[in-house]
Amino acid sequence: MKIENPNPIQWRFAERAEQLQSSFIREILKITQRPEIISFAGGLPSPATFPVEEMKTAFDKVLSNNGKVALQYGPTDGYLPLRQWIADSLSSTGSTIAPEQVLMTSGSQQALDLLGKVLIDEGSKVLVETPSYLGALQAFSVYRPEFVSVDTDDEGLVPSSVNPVAEGARLLYALPNFQNPTGRSLSVARRVELVETCARHGLPLIEDDPYGALSYSGEPYPKMINMNPDGVIYMGSFSKVLTPGIRLGYVVAPMPLVRRLELAKQAADLHTSQLTQMVVHEVIKDGFLDRHIPSIRSLYGNQCQAMLSALEEHFPAGVTWTKPEGGMFIWVTLPKHIDAMQLLDEAIANKVAFVPGAPFYANTPDTHTLRLSFVTVPPERIREGIAILGKLIAAKM
């Protein structure tokens, strides 16, 4: 019973929808998923680390013992025992985090979206690192802020460069541990300085921490939220320490903000799967992560070392790169005359892929940078791929 000759719709989208663009990385991933390609482009954790058996057992247990509750609608803020677990794991001497401050989200990407929704008006000043995490730039862009890029160096974000731009800014977004894309970490002295600087300006500081547990030495950096629980918004995720496919993250914020975020979440998707939250709590409640995470650290640490050795061996002088102490990424800086996007075309023709650095910049991009991930590639393939890249670069020197 189709109607006849309907007028075609002249779609009129919201202004913010004009800002939307597909993640360049997700586009590259489509090309590079072919098995013959040695891909350093991924941002995905290694599936070898997924605790499939533990998840299976936990789904069975939760559904057997508590199926009707797990499958029903749940509270917007999340499953309380899991929020309590998160609050306990974040609390440190002298700094107690309450479960009421924890809002469960559908992956930490949703926390970024909710923070943008609640804190950013069109034209609001938003401070980000140079370069910054692409997913955050995408999430915030929807709300049409004015991004201000804050300087960084080998020790991460430079706190003194926040001072001149802090006035009137709505937030500062930082990823202090083994940053995506650079692999850099903010030094301890700088953490204190940064938290003090933000507190002086009354500037909300977002501490995004998906990789903090993946320190190869096992020694974690101190968390900024514990330095000023009333001024720091902490974001965490189970994607890199358990599995990403379940989409489970969280944001921990001062009470006035977390209540707004909860209301925004209610309007956005009511709540995150109760079943998933109960299962994750079942898996982790008795110390599983303490046994599991060291195996991830060791896998990633070995592959990082393999890539660093290969870079040393195969990349010509004039190219520099970061030496991460954890996480999933190495950041390469080419000589200024080599464009990473052009290099990518040649690399793909030679069956190697990476992500050019330009999309990670909120303002002026450095076109001679690139990101390499080592976590899903075995060491011998890492050496092979880096040798090919090294030759391509050397031919341009």
Added chain:
Amino acid sequence: MKIENPNPIQWRFAERAEQLQSSFIREILKITQRPEIISFAGGLPSPATFPVEEMKTAFDKVLSNNGKVALQYGPTDGYLPLRQWIADSLSSTGSTIAPEQVLMTSGSQQALDLLGKVLIDEGSKVLVETPSYLGALQAFSVYRPEFVSVDTDDEGLVPSSVNPVAEGARLLYALPNFQNPTGRSLSVARRVELVETCARHGLPLIEDDPYGALSYSGEPYPKMINMNPDGVIYMGSFSKVLTPGIRLGYVVAPMPLVRRLELAKQAADLHTSQLTQMVVHEVIKDGFLDRHIPSIRSLYGNQCQAMLSALEEHFPAGVTWTKPEGGMFIWVTLPKHIDAMQLLDEAIANKVAFVPGAPFYANTPDTHTLRLSFVTVPPERIREGIAILGKLIAAKM
């Protein structure tokens, strides 16, 4: 290592965050979850209908056969076999829906949020039914539209009342089958007229259909998307036919719109759990819903009948109510001098709860209306609760 005497943050929220308010229903639910209360306030499906065993078997099977894929990041648009299943189930003679038009969402609430994000600017005209689904009003409100309430009567939305307000509107949002909150359905003749009216104006028509499968007779209404696939946006959900706790819904839209929605979803939460999508596909792919849904229809139909009989018996003359042919709700209209909010206070004191109708109106609320849900209350308790409500109302006549 807390810093000393930080300045407190003077929170400055985005203007849209001022629109945020908690769902009145979710607030009422907190009060009415006490077991001694006979609650007709819920909007939750009956947990008696959740296929716990089937879900458990499917989780086990998917994790055993395909765990590493199910637990990894997945595509933003969703799990293709499930999108194909949805496209096939929606296609009808002469109207083929392509899987590319299907975007999987984290519950259909997320589809509402994404539609608001992509289609609504501040001040955009948005047409809604009188009354309308509260979750939609909440989701759209974030984007600060100007709501225009379109007339309804016992046959649902009145298409002729769309004409005078269609010009320049961004969308018309309708819930044509067993509407939440009224339980009313749009007559077949009106569906054709509504689709034609919207097509004439080039006005996108959202057909939200969470309850369509819950027709007590088993006879479905024709879907408006099949009358004009280029002009109708269809929203569906597994919450009412399978389980809500897994948060799985979908939106089916013309290609120019669905690509924008996909980009908005990428920025909002990357993608919906791959594991959950694979499990739901595993449960439903061989016709499970055809066997399962009749048992939900029968349960809800019986309880609806019990409530209608009790209303007939206990409610005084001067009170009217809808007679739903499916879904989960009955809508009651009191005499104009009785305020439903006041009645709720008395009802709760007498251990019965319902939802006052006012929050369901985008513009001027009818304060002498209320919504009753019968799906989670057994027939004898329905009779008991309605008798109590009837007495309270009679005392006010």
